[in-house]
Amino acid sequence: MKRIETPPFKLKSSRKNIRIMISVIFLLTALGLQASAGGLLRGEIAMSNKGPLNKLLTVNIDVHGKVVSDAGTPLAGVSITLEGTTSGTSTDAEGNYSINAPENGTLVFSYVGYATQTISINSRAVIDVTLAREASALDAVVVVGYGTQRKIDVTGSVANVKGEVISKQSSYNPLSALQGQVAGVQVANSGTPGAPPKLTIRGVGTVYGNTDPLYVVDGVWYNDVSFLNNSDIESISVLKDASSESIYGIRAANGVVLITTKKGKRNGKSVINYNGFVGNQVVTNQVKMATGPEYAQMINEVYALNGSPALYADPSSYGTTDWYHLILRNAFVTNNQISVNGGGEKSTYNFSLGYYHQDGLVKKNGFDKYSVHVSNDYQVTDFLKVGVNTTGILSNSDDAPGGIFYALFNAAPIVPAFYSDGSYGDPADYNIASANQKNPQQSIDYINHTTKTWKLNGNVYADVKFLKNFNFHTSVGGDFQQAEIRGYTPFTNYNYIPVALRNTHSVLSFERDETRNWILENTLTFDKRFGDHSVKVLAGQGAQQYKFYKLNGSVQDVPEGSSTEYISLGNPGSATVTDEGSLDRVTSYFGRVNYSYQDKYLVTGSLRADGSSKFSNTWGYFPSVGIGWVISKEKFFENQHLFNNLKLRGSWGRVGNLSVPANLSILTATQTPALVYVGGDGSSAPGASINTVVPPTTTWEVGEGTDVGLDAALLKNKLNVELDWYNKKTVNAIFAIPVLGSVGTVSGTIVGNQATFQNQGFEFLATWKDDINKDWQYSISANGGYNQNKVLSVSSGGNPIYDFLGANVITRTMVGQPIGQFFGREVVGIFQSAADIASYTNKNGTIIQPTAKPGDFKYKDMNDDGVIDDKDRVPLGNPNPKFVYGINTTLTYKRFDLTLDFQGVSGVSIYNGNFALRFGGENYTQDFYDNRWHGEGTSNVYPSVNVAGNNSYTNSFFVEDGSYFRIRNAQLGYTVIGNKEHSLFSNLRVYVNAQNPFTWFSYRGFTPEVQASSPTEQGIDQQVYPLYATYNFGVNLTF
Amino acid sequence: MNTININIKKTSATIGLLSGIFLFGCTKSFLEVPPQAQKPVEQFWKTQADATAAVNAMYANTRGWTFVSFAPMAVESLASDDAATGSDPTDGSVAFMDQFDNFTVTSTNRELPDFWNGMYQEINYCNQVIDNIPNIDMDATLQTRYIAEAKFLRAFSYFRLVRAFGDVPLRMHLPKDASEYNMPRTPEAEVWAAIEQDLTDAEAVLPPSYSGPDVGRATKGAAQALHAKVALYQKKWADVVNYTNLVMQSNLYSLVPDFEKQYRIPNENNSESIYEIQCTYLPNNSAASNSQYSQIQQPRGGFTGNGWGYNIPTQDLVDAFEPDDPRLNGTILFRGSTSAEGDLIPLTAVNPRYNYKSYVPFSIYVDDNSGSDQNVRVLRYSDVLLMNAEANNELGNTAAALASLEQVRKRARTFAIANGAPSTTLPEVTTTDQSALRNAIYHERRVELAMDFDSRYFDVIRQGRAAQVFGPLGWKANKNEVWPIPQSEIDNSFGVLTQNPGY
16 A cells, blocks of 8 residues: 655645644644644644644754764764655764655664664654664574574574675685684685685595585575675585584585675665775785896706706806786786665565776786676565575686686796797707796787686575465576686697797687586575574475586697687597586485574574485484573673673584595496507507406495584673684595505505594674764784694505605505694705715614715604605694684774774695705795805705705695785775765765785795695695785765 | 565475475385495396406406506615615605515515505405406306416415515415404415415416407416426425426427517517516506506606606626626616617706616606606516526426526527627536526526516515615524514504514
8 A cells, every 4th residue: 555655744834824734734633634833923833743644744843953973972974864755864974964854754763883773753843862882793684594583593603794794895705704703614716817715614624525604695505606696695604513504415525605696776876886996916024035046056956966067167158037017917907896785665686797807917817707686575465475596607718828827937047938039938058958848928929818607696585474474485506617728738839939839730629518407406495583492493405416528629730710619620539529428416304493582591402404426324313402591691601791791502412524525435437548558550449447446335425523612792792702613523524545555556546435524612792882983993803712623533544545646746644643744754954965964874883875965854763764755744744724813993983984894714734835846947935045054154945956865755844834814905095985974975985905914924935825726735825816905996886 | 566476375385295205205215325326236247247347357456556567676676686665865765665675674664564555455356356257157268267367466476475574374365344444464375375276277268368448467378487496495306397398399489589678568468477467557547557566666857757766876886797798788777878769868867877777758747746657567478488487497307497497598599699799608507517507597597687666575575585685785594584574563453463583
């Protein structure tokens, strides 16, 4: 039913007509309207609408007053709107306001950080308001699995980050913005444009599978959320304990991140938002490399140490090519997003368009993303609501040459990028070892590699409310992606290209990846309060399918030109096609009961059953239970003033991990090109055989977690504290253990449910929010997570599992130790002379390192057997960070706002793999040149330049402290146009932002933020993207 | 508005329908998803094509990294006085390869498990064939031949294991389940007996030769020649004579006049080659063109066709050749010299000498694994002749010994004189003194077979001369007769496997 707007009704007259006026009043009163004659003597009649015809006629009055905070300070800029309309005003610097409003109207007072108050005018002309600080975060509603809950009712460990925190940051991926924001969540960013960050929640809990958390966006499950724009996000919830996660049983072992996107508001005004920034990315903490003369001198030293004559007669005669300077640049970045949202009586809408562009730090490398996001819902009938969320993405990347950072680090500085005749500098002309025949300039000039990605995902859903307390929700979601990766290596058999870099055939390669996933879920909820008892019951059912297909094709000799897009243009004899795919399905049943008594005693119980096609034992069952006690609601707590809220909670639950390979216990025949038979006549024929062994059965990898926590709000809700202790075990972990070589398998391992890991830790979050006075407000928040990772058991017993990466880096995973610890020889010094080598003996007088040369590492003979070999290896460091923390502050002064976020990691080791990986002729760092051993007494820490052979074995010299502390984000904003100050713009804010401007660390590589390729290869630095800072200028504009 | 309402109704109807389907749908078949793009073992071992594929895989594996490349180079060649590690001092791999060269190997050297696993991987491919093919309904002749081919390759793999490690686990069938994975070492004598049985079985079935795509498969002659070698290592002289005679009397093999040319790609599978591992270059298919036998030994430096420069001939080997022996320049490619194809090995090459027998001309395609086209000569007719000479001499059949030896010397001599060498080059050996003749045969084996795939290191140990020949290089008696069992294998066996003495 349409509400009839009250027209302004004011009669003005001169005194002469006072009789007529009085007559009118009587008339109106007779009609049932109550007229006020307060202004009669001024010739005015105002009318209130309390009578029967009040819907037709209303009288406006002037209302004024003062708005102060609960601390008594006047609040400037408080927004005052007349409910149901778009008209409004705001308070001045002294907190005063005045508004002309219907005397029976309602005013809404809202101010950021304060609880909104709705006050009926009731014909009052003066309304003074005291706004209370927004209630504690505990009263806020948070998104939990399959629903929302008041924070105060949550019995598990759920962290919530608001959209505004995310949208403030200039990261490409919203998950990057979580860095330093959530206790116990480690975020490791990759510098590659468009690449997602790696999230580790409460430590590494799985080894042989995907370690990413489950991401649920508006109810649809994803492995990657880089399709989202930061400003599309309403809120992010991170489920950290097993009881909160277990409702997502199947895939929750690495944590669950629930993301809600922004929706329009019912009966709201249409709002147009523009958010955008432009900026520059600048390499920081650049590692300085040795100069040409220094390089030549060091290569001569290598040769001398190996008894060979000097390679370079006059090292000082060489020039220096600074490859980093040539190939890297300050990279431009811009992000633009425009959104329109609003809603009518029965529907809401939110529509946004985004464009993101990032240049790579490497020349020619770049990334573009175009996105569309739509959310709509419709109240079809009183009981039925339907809606749709959908996102479409198109991204294009001009890729950097593979291994370019490794090449920049290694390329010989004595080789010029170009000779004077324009041909490329040829490493062979400088006798550079064959393994290092690189000219990065040539790589950059000839790179022709692109990745295009299309994504369409989202869901449609319906809610049916019935019998008052029941709600049936059904949703069908999908994730469809296609990636096309095209590479063209041109024919380069030309004289101006160095011999080692020539290609005698061009190669065109195509890779087409397709993802087609769908998820269907139905839930039924019952929510009712019976006196002191509050009950919420959820029952659900779902099914999912994950399908992936990859097709690779390549061919030689496609002529260079406009149509190098087709394999059919190449030499058919060289065409190859390979493909691979995966398909798995899940079906699930789940339920949860929340019960609370007097909002004081809380109990949550849930159970999920998932059947997966991946395992021979199909079904997994994941129960959980959580309890909470809101101590502050007890009688004995009534008379204290320190705590506004105090809650103790504890939980236990089981979760599963589906992110492991499928069908592990099905033995399959292998058919690979390496098994192709070659006949004596040059013909070939396919080969296939069995070259693996499998376990008889496989079942779910199960996470089992216990969490004990305390939530408290103190000092008038100014201080909020959350503390958690947890113990998270992964049992039946899918793990590869070695199989005896004599079995003859190719991989040398058998993969099955063979290990148990544990992550145990402690987390805290403390937030302090206060206003000093009306001009100054600030908040400071600190969070930290301490985690200890340990292997509890492996079916191979005490035998360690090694992981080899590259030539020499070795990690060890074994019982009683953390996953993937660095393992190698312990350096006790540097051999200074032949006499020193001869005198390094064991107890029997055996010379321990007889083949060593002066300048070599002196290794500790752990077993005192007189030789140094792998039996002398010891743990060298732990790549699992012990402590991750963040400090987030905001400060507001009048129209200025300042955000400063700090973030750090400590108690972690990095393996400086760039440095130890040597095949001959690589460059060294300036630091190494300055500190290297180059004669007796020059160093007892750094080895000689001969970092090969015995010196390249995994050893303690290469293991470094990876702790760092950084200014994560610094943003200064100024609100040019505040709330409704302008008829067109309701808000205009400009800001400058610096992301990662300063990072402090002692590590000798480029950045201590090393993304792990797998849990047993964590913290190994091999050709990482350098650390960079981003400086932006941005605008937030609302119409 | 109407349109929207209709869509909404359709959508909700669809949702409701789908919900219904999955609420009451058949869960069991929904969750049965077969492995993607892979053939479950139940669908394999069904047809003749499956049998052929499995035999193909067994051959394909022999050109792989662990069967003919780095680890075999370390375990079977570097330690001899003919070969040195080579490469560049700045290359990180030199250190663990050097441990073989200078006899400082410990049980944790990474090439040991590579070699060990490489042989057992091949044995697994063979056992797959031997255990499963008898159950396939297929052409009976082909069936028995496939099994015989597998027995040849299994024998070859065990032969390389037993001489490298002594007692080794002898696995003649596939393990039934995990309880059969961990096998103790079988006494050496039993391993030798099993090898001989496999070869006896293979000889009875294998054809004397093949044509077309089958060229390169194991022949009767290959099995006999290998059997002779297996007997030679056990000093079963009569057997050596017997099996070498069978090969010699088959009239299928003869020496190629130009010693050097027999190793070049156009002359693959020539009359002198008794068993040769087939390798090829398939354009744009580096996974199938995966033999690195040649690449690891190619000259090293920044020039076209360069390789890794490992397993280089020593000066000691150079000095071993008699004056004007054409086999010197057919075996060693010297820095600064030019190959027969006109490739100059520049003076900037890192090492002074390279193995010419594995060399691939620079003009052959080099984008992927350079030299992947080069076949690996495993057994040559001259080896058979020299085995025949040695065994006959041990048995006192001096004339027969001299005749076989002379065949080998004559080929070299004839070529040398034809190319301008004095007529006194490589004079015929005429001594009838058993000991002198033995030494002459040992010398001939060294220069004839130097830097071949199967060459000198274990030959000298077998001859009982290792302390004398390799002693100055660091070889120690009662230790270096065999290499250490890989430590990782001992650890993973929980002590079921024991270490060789001295390690």
